[in-house]
Amino acid sequence: MSSTSVTVARVTSELQKIVGRRLREQRESLGLSQEAMAExxxxxxxxxxxxxxxxxxxxxxxxxxxxxxxGVPALDLLRD
Amino acid sequence: MSSTSVTVARVTSELQKIVGRRLREQRESLGLSQEAMAExxxxxxxxxxxxxxxxxxxxxxxxxxxxxxxGVPALDLLRD
Known part of the structure; x- marks a missing residue:
């Protein structure tokens, strides 16, 4: 067993932000409020x-x- | 409060499979065993x-x- 030490970088989640933006765009294109979309x-x-x-x-x-x-491909929510 | 009923479909996770395939490709392109890659x-x-x-x-x-x-863009791991 080697003693390699592993540093896990704290990565700011860009993907979370992209999904958020894409979701908001989808909601706005549907003309829905957050409340209506949430429902x-x-x-x-x-x-x-x-x-x-x-x-x-x-x-x-x-x-x-x-x-x-x-009704969209998952990748559409993940693309910047 | 409305009484809208919500059916959440059980979605087979295609993204999980894609990430798995991409990760394996990355590992193989590096010529690493699972053990070496895991480490x-x-x-x-x-x-x-x-x-x-x-x-x-x-x-x-x-x-x-x-x-x-x-050292790859996250999207590269998510693309089919």
Whole structure:
């Protein structure tokens, strides 16, 4: 067993911010309020707000569920 | 409060599988065994194996950390 030490860098989550922006764009293109969109997605309004602000470290499966609910490819929510 | 019922579809996580395939490709292009790659990433070998098989529902931040460790853009790990 080697004694390699591993430094895990604290990475600012750019992906979270991208997903948040894309989600907000989707909502705005649908002309929905956060409250209406949250209801459509089965989220609480405050949770949706935090996702839109890029504050939620979503899992891959959550991103896919979100994309499926919106009817868009998951990659569309992840692309800058 | 409305009584909208929300059905959350069980989505097979395609993204998990994509990340797994991309990670395996990266490892193979580096000519590393799972054990050597796991050590480099600070993972346990069995964890790396499960990621490569698409069994881990990673968070966005984890995908970014992984990409940063590999020196590739996060999107490269998410693209089919």
């Amino acid at each position: 459509r997605l089965g989220y609480h309004r405050t949770f949706l707000g935090s996702v839109e602000r890029g504050e939620r470290n979503l899992t891959l499966a959550s991103v896919e569920q979100l994309a499926a609910s919106l | 480099r990433l600070g993972y346990h070998r069995t964890f790396l194996g499960s990621v490569e098989r698409g069994e881990r529902n990673l968070t966005l931040a984890s995908v970014e950390q992984l990409a940063a460790s590999l």
